[in-house]
Amino acid sequence: MVGNSAYPSGGGVSGTGVGAGRPPSDRRPQPSGTPFSNFRSIVDPSGALNFGGKAVLHGSGVDFSNGSSFAINMGEFRLDEELGRGNYGAVKKVLHKPTNVVMAMKEIRVELDGGKLNAIIMELDILHRAVAPEILEFYGAFFIESCVYYCMEYMDAGSLEQLQHDGIVEPVLARITQSMVRGLKFLKDELQVMHRDVKPTNVLVNRKGEVKLCDFGVSGQLERSLAKTNIGCQSYMAPERIHGESQNNLGTYTVSSDVWSLGLSIVELAMGKYPYPPETYSNVFAQLTAIVHGPSPALPDGFSPSAVSFVEACLMKEPPKRATYAELLDHPFLVEDRTREVDMVGWVVSAMAPREARRETPRVSQSTLTIPAMPKNRN
Numbered sequence: 273m274v275g276n277s278a279y280p281s282g283g284g285v286s287g288t289g290v291g292a293g294r295p296p297s298d299r300r301p302q303p304s305g306t307p308f309s310n311f312r313s314i315v316d317p318s319g320a321l322n323f324g325g326k327a328v329l330h331g332s333g334v335d336f337s338n339g340s341s342f343a344i345n346m347g348e349f350r351l352d353e354e355l356g357r358g359n360y361g362a363v364k365k366v367l368h369k370p371t372n373v374v375m376a377m378k379e380i381r382v383e384l385d386g387g388k389l390n391a392i393i394m395e396l397d398i399l400h401r402a403v404a405p406e407i408l409e410f411y412g413a414f415f416i417e418s419c420v421y422y423c424m425e426y427m428d429a430g431s432l433e434q435l436q437h438d439g440i441v442e443p444v445l446a447r448i449t450q451s452m453v454r455g456l457k458f459l460k461d462e463l464q465v466m467h468r469d470v471k472p473t474n475v476l477v478n479r480k481g482e483v484k485l486c487d488f489g490v491s492g493q494l495e496r497s498l499a500k501t502n503i504g505c506q507s508y509m510a511p512e513r514i515h516g517e518s519q520n521n522l523g524t525y526t527v528s529s530d531v532w533s534l535g536l537s538i539v540e541l542a543m544g545k546y547p548y549p550p551e552t553y554s555n556v557f558a559q560l561t562a563i564v565h566g567p568s569p570a571l572p573d574g575f576s577p578s579a580v581s582f583v584e585a586c587l588m589k590e591p592p593k594r595a596t597y598a599e600l601l602d603h604p605f606l607v608e609d610r611t612r613e614v615d616m617v618g619w620v621v622s623a624m625a626p627r628e629a630r631r632e633t634p635r636v637s638q639s640t641l642t643i644p645a646m647p648k649n650r651n
């Protein structure tokens with residue numbers, strides 16, 4: 273499963289594109305004297321970020337010590353529309369001109385702190401090894417000034433949050449869950465990593481009906497370090513994690529915390545809304561208290577007993593009682609899914625219809641537009 277090429281698996285890639293595996297000597301050094309120059313242990317004289325010989329991140333990509341190289345730089349892109357905005361920046365649709373591949377580019381402002389930069393490189397390393405059908409493909413990263421830019425596979429139907437509307441029907445929900453569990457199991461078994469940020473906005477879908485996990489890597493790590501003081505009003509954190517963070521004990525995260533977030537995401541997708549709606553709590557503290565001490569959420573009426581029991585197995589309050597990924601894959605909810613035909617492509621089309629309709633809403637025709645008078649020059 274481990275790949276060292278950053279070539280997108282979809283068609284249309286040719287020539288000297290992204291991650292063409294060029295040797296590091298091919299890199300054009302960045303001018304010295306960047307804002308990173310106080311960080312000599314990390315920033316080498318060329319201005320690139322050097323992570324203990326494990327990888328080098330610079331203006332034209334990232335080189336890993338195993339020889340794989342993800343060559344990519346800003347000049348090669350045509351910037352397109354904004355796809356969405358998270359807490360820490362925007363994700364843009366971009367065209368990578370040399371290869372004609374459409375990608376998604378996420379900008380993250382980094383603070384000059386060795387720990388954070390180390391987290392970035394650890395996660396870049398994970399990202400470039402994470403090649404699986406249920407994991408969003410990573411094409412490369414580069415850095416300019418104090419921003420790291422991550423380039424990844426563009427998912428043309430967006431995130432599950434944009435597709436869930438009033439709730440997702442059971443067969444589609446089961447298929448989505450199947451992909452999520454497989455993706456999480458892959459990360460754990462093959463790469464020994466936990467996701468740590470499972471939620472509907474981090475599960476992306478394309479028009480082929482494929483479902484992929486993202487943001488378990490660099491951005492997740494960074495966002496978490498920035499987010500510590502701002503848990504936000506939609507927390508997918510497991511009760512033990514919320515409790516642990518409130519005691520400043522960050523060692524409470526185990527793989528079963530991801531299983532909680534998975535269960536909570538499934539309930540949200542089934543209901544079409546976050547299961548602890550902020551409007552029912554007087555403040556964030558009351559909401560977090562409900563997560564830690566209240567009963568676990570459950571699927572709404574109308575779902576099969578196997579779906580209900582699957583979610584219960586994810587949302588046990590005590591972490592050791594939660595199911596493992598192997599148990600979840602053997603659960604009737606997912607076993608039944610593997611025997612069923614599910615029209616994921618048709619579902620994506622219908623779930624995207626409202627968005628498409630908004631896009632196509634006719635604008636006022638040019639002929640009826642009144643052209644406002646030019647403002648007088650006030651100077």
Ligand SMILES: Nc1ncnc2c1ncn2[C@@H]1O[C@H](COP(=O)(O)OP(=O)(O)OP(=O)(O)O)[C@@H](O)[C@H]1O
Pocket residue numbers: 355356357358359360361362363376378408424425426427428430431434473474476486487495
């Ligand atoms: N590869 C991609 N293809 C298509 N759309 C994407 C892609 N990556 C992100 N998006 C869109 O951009 C939005 C913003 O993503 P981002 O990861 O910055 O924040 P988030 O996951 O929504 O929230 P948070 O900041 O809490 O993590 C997503 O909700 C999704 O709709």
Ligand SMILES: [Mg+2]
Pocket residue numbers: 358473474486487
């Ligand atoms: Mg995200």
